[in-house]
Amino acid sequence: MRYADDAEPVITLTSGPVNAYPDVLRGLSRTVLYDYDPAFQIFYEMVVEKAQKAMRLSTKPVILHGEPVLGLEAAAASLISPDDTVLNLASGVYGKGFGYWAKRYSPNLLEIETAYNEAIDPQAVRDMLKKHPEISVVAVCHHDTPSGTINPIDEIGAIVADHGAFLIVDAVSSFGGMKTHPEDCQAAVYITGPNKCLGAPPGLTMAGVSDRAWAKMKANAAAPRASMLSILDWEKAWSRDEPFPFTPSVAEMNGLDVALDLYLREGPEAVWARHALTAKATRAGLRAMGLDLWAASEAIASPTTTAVRTPEGVDEAELRRQVRARYGVVFSSGRGETLGKLTRIGHMGPTAQPIYALAALAALGGALNAMGSRADVGAAVTAAMSVIDADA
Amino acid sequence: MRYADDAEPVITLTSGPVNAYPDVLRGLSRTVLYDYDPAFQIFYEMVVEKAQKAMRLSTKPVILHGEPVLGLEAAAASLISPDDTVLNLASGVYGKGFGYWAKRYSPNLLEIETAYNEAIDPQAVRDMLKKHPEISVVAVCHHDTPSGTINPIDEIGAIVADHGAFLIVDAVSSFGGMKTHPEDCQAAVYITGPNKCLGAPPGLTMAGVSDRAWAKMKANAAAPRASMLSILDWEKAWSRDEPFPFTPSVAEMNGLDVALDLYLREGPEAVWARHALTAKATRAGLRAMGLDLWAASEAIASPTTTAVRTPEGVDEAELRRQVRARYGVVFSSGRGETLGKLTRIGHMGPTAQPIYALAALAALGGALNAMGSRADVGAAVTAAMSVIDADA
Amino acid sequence: MRYADDAEPVITLTSGPVNAYPDVLRGLSRTVLYDYDPAFQIFYEMVVEKAQKAMRLSTKPVILHGEPVLGLEAAAASLISPDDTVLNLASGVYGKGFGYWAKRYSPNLLEIETAYNEAIDPQAVRDMLKKHPEISVVAVCHHDTPSGTINPIDEIGAIVADHGAFLIVDAVSSFGGMKTHPEDCQAAVYITGPNKCLGAPPGLTMAGVSDRAWAKMKANAAAPRASMLSILDWEKAWSRDEPFPFTPSVAEMNGLDVALDLYLREGPEAVWARHALTAKATRAGLRAMGLDLWAASEAIASPTTTAVRTPEGVDEAELRRQVRARYGVVFSSGRGETLGKLTRIGHMGPTAQPIYALAALAALGGALNAMGSRADVGAAVTAAMSVIDADA
Amino acid sequence: MRYADDAEPVITLTSGPVNAYPDVLRGLSRTVLYDYDPAFQIFYEMVVEKAQKAMRLSTKPVILHGEPVLGLEAAAASLISPDDTVLNLASGVYGKGFGYWAKRYSPNLLEIETAYNEAIDPQAVRDMLKKHPEISVVAVCHHDTPSGTINPIDEIGAIVADHGAFLIVDAVSSFGGMKTHPEDCQAAVYITGPNKCLGAPPGLTMAGVSDRAWAKMKANAAAPRASMLSILDWEKAWSRDEPFPFTPSVAEMNGLDVALDLYLREGPEAVWARHALTAKATRAGLRAMGLDLWAASEAIASPTTTAVRTPEGVDEAELRRQVRARYGVVFSSGRGETLGKLTRIGHMGPTAQPIYALAALAALGGALNAMGSRADVGAAVTAAMSVIDADA
Structure with a gap:
């Protein structure tokens, strides 16, 4: 045959x-509530709380209503300002790719690049930061999916934190499938989504944003506002008492809710x-x-x-x-x-x-x-x- | 009680x-296929063809993977260049709102504004175009939802076409619920979505783009590329033989497929x-x-x-x-x-x-x-x- | 139109x-487990426990795998033996109909019949029982659905209990929609199902069976065994450690589980x-x-x-x-x-x-x-x- | 782990x-229609027609609303009368088991039994029929599931037809998974169901009944009527213009509809x-x-x-x-x-x-x-x- x-x-x-998990597929077929119905606003806040628990965050994560490339583009656009110097760690196609977005928002781009079957050496990061004290943002892809390789982001994160720079982490295809959380690697912005290891369909971004990153984004005049690319617009959207910048993807939220339940329940x-x-x-x-x-x-x-x-x-x-x-x-x-x-x-x-x-x-x-x-x-x-x- | x-x-x-229609809810729970699986690529092309039929288009519509505000922002960003003069027709909150996006991409913005319980008078458009021959883009909201009022877009479209300008139409909450199609109003870019009268959840944009609009967007150096805001990236994505710029929202496509079937089958x-x-x-x-x-x-x-x-x-x-x-x-x-x-x-x-x-x-x-x-x-x-x- | x-x-x-409730519809689409999989056996016992709670029973109810007419026919076949004298209370088409089944299992049938827009008078029952001390089984339809009328089964039940007879109650279309429970009316066998007020599809019977009724059925040599009509076969089937007489309706059980959750959660x-x-x-x-x-x-x-x-x-x-x-x-x-x-x-x-x-x-x-x-x-x-x- | x-x-x-197939699971969650709604009556007739096509029958099959043990018990009860002589072919636990039901309806039971890892030899059937010209009903299990063995029912069916007896076939776990149809084996009553090779949940019987078998059942005074065990009650129920003897299992019919579509579409x-x-x-x-x-x-x-x-x-x-x-x-x-x-x-x-x-x-x-x-x-x-x- x-x-x-x-x-x-x-x-x-x-x-x-x-x-998706069968339970998640069924979750996607729940009633589509009006986004301003109080039942939906209460539900939305509850889902964000579950995401917070799964991501082991001390603050509320942000849900963006597009698959994680939206989150990554939004992170670059929101966090990086023209006077930043960005160090991009490229150990694969996705890590390398983030550099192009970074470059769009600041002309000052440095890179450490490895062969695409190897991982970033934390010592190289330490050396580069020492050499370039002006580096203010570091970007790293945790699991460079096109290579199936893992970078040591917790170790890198500690080095970046010592330096005082902001770390942007692409953990899209690692979170939920191995031990990694935004605060473990001291990320400023940590992007992941439901469509990989959480077993839900593509269509949403889950982003951990540190308090310091919120402050930097707010200070960044170029950070998108009133835009699909905005993270800032969604800062308070988790709250049942706040409006949404635009209509959230109700069905995807229904699916995410189930995916988070499954993840937390299985352990x-x-x-x-x-x-x-x-x-x-x-x-x-x-x-x-x-x-x-x-x-x-x-x-x-x-x-x-x-x-x-x-x-x-x-x-x-x-x-x-x-x-x-x-x-x-x-x-x-x-x-x-x-x-x-x-x-x-x-x-x-x-x-x-x-x-x-x-x-x-x-x-x-x-x-x-x-x-x-x-x-x-x-x-x-x-x-x-x-x-x-x-x-x- | x-x-x-x-x-x-x-x-x-x-x-x-x-x-959503019960059938659409069930459609959302279909198997999530890998986006590069040939079965999905064939399916995606087929859904775009159904959308084309529903929108009565002579060319393939574009599906963008965010709710229609993405489509509207992307339309402004893609079509409007800094040397355009935009006429925004504001008969309500949404029509007025589009002007802010238009202004972001060109400093040259003119507006016709009515009371928010009235409709745009086509004669006023004709007069304005006569007075401002430099107008190259006109934007109109068909159904200004916050007012529940309808603008005569087919008539306005004919006037704009005579003038030779590009018409951007927000038909998000009218398409599927009344007689309106991109080519009826000679739209350059016509934005709608599945989450209003098609009875599907929010999460996608359906956009009709005229050949002339494609040419203008391609010529627009400022039009987003390699971005969530890009329309250009998706020009060929409907084809089973072309890659997707990023992962499409598989579950939403599953729902849209059913919604289009229902619409076409009922008539x-x-x-x-x-x-x-x-x-x-x-x-x-x-x-x-x-x-x-x-x-x-x-x-x-x-x-x-x-x-x-x-x-x-x-x-x-x-x-x-x-x-x-x-x-x-x-x-x-x-x-x-x-x-x-x-x-x-x-x-x-x-x-x-x-x-x-x-x-x-x-x-x-x-x-x-x-x-x-x-x-x-x-x-x-x-x-x-x-x-x-x-x-x- | x-x-x-x-x-x-x-x-x-x-x-x-x-x-059905939307949640129940989704429940019906859960994974179909193998009936002898331990996960299903545990689930089955749990659903029976929820049914017990909903029916406010002190013993485990029986789930039969056909819509409630199966339960009613099985109740007649199992409880009534040829030496019983049955009093059938007929205040409508369904109540009257039960008499035909009763007659099949015992030749001794008495009836109280009212106009089909009236209810049974408890005093008439008391009188009849007094006049016919040989009556051993009484049957009553709580809500005679074809008439939309309610019989006072709790009061009748007390009279029947005084007399020492066995009460068979058809509560198919009342249970879950009003206050009625097997032990409230001292029923020997109380038949209901998920497909009326519980908002689930037809396909199952829920039966409350008193200890005394179990004993009578066991003593009844004519009670069906190794048969679709058997209640006895299912006595222990609720237990995760016992086999099923035949394959239970897995999807219907999945739906019932949700329906019971909804009922108990709403209150x-x-x-x-x-x-x-x-x-x-x-x-x-x-x-x-x-x-x-x-x-x-x-x-x-x-x-x-x-x-x-x-x-x-x-x-x-x-x-x-x-x-x-x-x-x-x-x-x-x-x-x-x-x-x-x-x-x-x-x-x-x-x-x-x-x-x-x-x-x-x-x-x-x-x-x-x-x-x-x-x-x-x-x-x-x-x-x-x-x-x-x-x-x- | x-x-x-x-x-x-x-x-x-x-x-x-x-x-069940994912599509069937989704089918189970379709709207539960009222059984007397014309939309449901039309649907029911259409599903029976699909079952007829799948079973390659020249007459309408019967859907019984319980899993196939109901069908088998009902077949025994309906077809076998006390003056029949039944030959039961027992090559396994299920084949043997049918003999107990047969015995319930006629005292005249003959059996051919093989080791439970072997199949019935058609020659043995021919010999037995020759020796016992009084044999009027033959029963055979096609796939004796507890043994995983297949009996040559088409060959046996030809022999039984020559003899003029009625053949009852249990094809529950073979139909849909291999070439077998009621008329291929000249069955009087052929019982199967959706819950094995059709990939739907347990809860229904599909029965092929020959014209000659209908006549015999009608002539059988002991055949169940007004009973869950009745086949006769359902003779005309497939027709949109006829009432149902009792409420059919709406959700199971929804699932069966999809299962039949899948089977016929795949081929x-x-x-x-x-x-x-x-x-x-x-x-x-x-x-x-x-x-x-x-x-x-x-x-x-x-x-x-x-x-x-x-x-x-x-x-x-x-x-x-x-x-x-x-x-x-x-x-x-x-x-x-x-x-x-x-x-x-x-x-x-x-x-x-x-x-x-x-x-x-x-x-x-x-x-x-x-x-x-x-x-x-x-x-x-x-x-x-x-x-x-x-x-x-």
Whole structure:
């Protein structure tokens, strides 16, 4: 049999969007309330409180009504003023990309760049800050999704805090799938969203904003106001007594509410553990199949996405086409510079379950074999099972 | 009995968001596909084609992934360049508001302003264009929702076309509830969304963009690119073979798909007819109850929202509180300049059914009586029934 | 406009099935678990416990997996043995109907029958029991739905208990909409279901069974076993440690779970109050319109269904057709002997809201006027509003 | 990690109920219409027509409103009269079980019984019919689910037809997952349901009834009438112009409607093919792991359930507990005589996808290893992949 392009696949194991938890899907179909109905205003405040709890914040997070690229663009636009000097830490396509936004708001951009399969070295940050005391904003991508690699943001955050600069963190595809919170890394603005490890659909940003960052944004005459790009507009919007700058995405809030309930009820530590175990089993299986991880070391490999280097001579797009057509399984490609060089197997939210590591390995190995590579699927599954069973 | 603030009301009769059609709510809970899955890309193209059919466009409309204020801001940012002279037609709070955005992108702003219970006179537009041949962009709000009044955009559009200027139309709360389409009014950019008369939740913009407008935006160096505010980024995104600038709101697209199916299946003319009849019955009832319409004349009263002038001595906020607490019915207040002066009864999507006019009239009248006014609910309902029955 | 037969109506105001609460509809779409999965067995026990709480029982109720006619037939088959003498109390079509089932299981059937717009007189029961000491089983329908009338089952139950007989109660369309519980009326077997006042779909029976009734059923060799008609098979099925006699209706249980949560969370007294108020407002409106209630007195008129006598010369089926075609409102007809003689307006679960009384009155009056009767809709709505406002 | 008993498992691979298709789950949450609303009556007739098409019947099938054990009991009660001689073909627990019902309705019961891992030999049926010309009813279970074995019902049906007897077929867990239809096997009454291979929840029976069977049931004075057990009551209920004997299960009909659409749209042959391939891959994997199929030969192994013999010394209940606790995967046990002797892996509806065969094999093998058996999971997965790839 063959899975047709226009039919839903069987299992989506991408680096997001992933399918939402069934409970979240049902949440999306709740009654759409009028945004100024008191029941909705009370609900909105309650959801923000749940997000605050999940993000372990001492202040209210901001919900922006667009997927996290809105949050990232809004963060750049709001926090960075023309007299800032920005240090952008680029260890991958997304980290690198933030520099272009930063540049739009300040001409003074410095960068530390690593190979896209490596992580930022905190010592390099320390050195750069020492060398450039004028640096006032540092930006870092926690999980550079197109590479499946993790930067040590808590350590970097401590260095940035020592220096007195503002840290912008892109934690879109890490938050909810591993231990990371805005205040752990002392972020000024910390951007994440429901559509990765929380298992909800794309359409919202969750942003942690420190008190100091609020003050800087307010002082920034260029920070967007009365705009879709504004963070400032939403400062008080969480309160049941305050108006919304524009109509919030009611259905997405309904979904987020459920996603936060699920996360808090299962227990963050338990959620992180199944992300970590699924990724670990996947990595063990890939190695046993003779494949190489993209990440330079296991230590920086993401628990929410496993990037595997495309074997010599294999057409990566064709590989994913075969995986989908033969087994109904969907993986992600690379992006930008990593496109064609790696395939990404996501472990996010509902798919962060070890049993899916086995399905992923079998599907990947089967497609490689079909394309003339030699992949020992049996060895891969056995290795992955060992990891899973060691944890059981 | 009393309906509590934190419990869902019984019937939401607002000017949006309104509750979605039950089928749309279920659509929102469809599987969240990966945006680069071929099944999703095929689906996305198909939804855009349905939107094209509903909007009666000869070119593909653009879906932007934020509620229509995004579309309006993006239209201003994309179409207006600093050397444009913009004529803003302000017959209400929303029309007036657009001028602030226009001003952000060009210093050259002219306005025609009417009382907020009247409509723009096409002759005034013709005169202004004659007097200011430099006018290159005209902006008009079709249904100025905070007033419940309708501007004659098809007539205005013809005048603007004659002049050779670009017309930006805000048809957010009229499209889908009455006969209006981008090409009927010769719009350059025509902004609407699923969250009013299509009976879907807020979270998306549907934009009709003329070929000439695409050319102008492309020529506009200041038009947003690589931004949430960009329209240009999405020009080709409808195609199954093109990438998305960022992750689209998958669940909202699922809902929009159903909303468009419902609209096209029921038949636009039938949908408009029930909006019109519900509004007409409501107006008849209000007059019979001795209340005044906000709109200066019946001819410009919206078929999708009926604004009723607050009787002398009545606290409008308290009136809506009573309506909700006593009967579980929710109306909208005015906005900005109309706040406190009128109450709005929405007739949109699933609530555009004449039987709801009766519920609205009873609830409004009951609350007025409870507050010491004298409203003859019996007369109101009888008058509304006459309108409905005359149509049956 | 006209509502087509094959399109969903706008408001269903029937005596059941009524549309389910939105939350219940969403509950129906929960994951279908394997019935022997421990998660389902734990869930099933928990739902039974919620049902026990809602029914205010000191023992576990039984869930049967068919709509309440299954429960009633099973009660007759299980409790009545050939040597029983059954007294059937028939004040309407449903009460009368139970006698046919009773007769199937015992030849000894006595009946007290009243006009179908009156209630059973407890004194008549007392007299009959005195005259026939051999009566061992008494059957009564609490709310004889086709008449919209209520029998005084708590009073009757006390008399039956004094006599030492077993009481079978059909409380299908009263439980959840007014104060009634199995132990309040000392029922041996008390049958109800989720598809009336609990606002869930038809497909399940909830049965309260007294310890004495369990003993009688066990002693009854003719009681069904290994059968769809068996109650005995399900005695222990509520326990997470016991097998199910056959596969339970998983989706219906998911819906019931939500319906019970809603009922318990809103508070039974509050739920009953809105049923009572809606019915009272409806009755006031009908009288003001010059129509006659079917029930001989207001005291026995049901709070969950209002039956209105068809005016002289009106074709009742045509009346309901007009109501639906003109206003999109659906009422119930009579059944059997009451068919054609009355129309029933339901107030059950989500439709037990006073605002719907106004819609019902307007629609009924409008249709009567259209058919040439004279119904003063204005007076009806005014009278209903007075009732509602007196309570507010 | 460990999956808790009270949390939903990750993948349910049972022999039913299985989780419903996501589209079916959403279907279950459609508006609950009043059963006498014309929109519902039209819908009901349309669903019956879809069922007729799926069952490839020349007459309308009957929907009974309880899961298929109702259908089987009703078939026995309706078709078998005391003067019938029934031949029951018992090749498993369910086939054997039907004999007890048959005996309830006629004292004249003959049986052919095989070992519970074998199928009925058509020649044995031919011989028995020759020897007992008085046999008037033959009953056979197509897929004896507790054994995972398939009987050759089309061949048996031809023999029974030659003899002139009535054939009752239990096709509950085969229909929809392999090629089988009532008229293919010349069934008098053919019972199936939506809750196995159609991927809908339990709660309905679909029954094909031949014209000759209708005549026999009508002539059978003992056939249930005015009863939950009646088939006769429902003869005309499919028609939009006929009343229902009692309230149908509206939500289940909504789900069935979607399930039938999915089945017909995907194409029955395609659906059967993925059931067959999943089972074949599972069998290959089990054998490669050194395990024994329960079925005596591959030829009679079911495409919808694979039963694997419990290895010597393994506690089967503990095995399934380990599978669930370690991997979140749920299998079925045996039933009755097969309980403890085998484990069943279901391939039904949404789980009939080859990728789930791999998950099943890995989970089963992993649990066996954890319990001290030696199962080569790698070999199992490799063997299963070969089967899948041979088909691709």
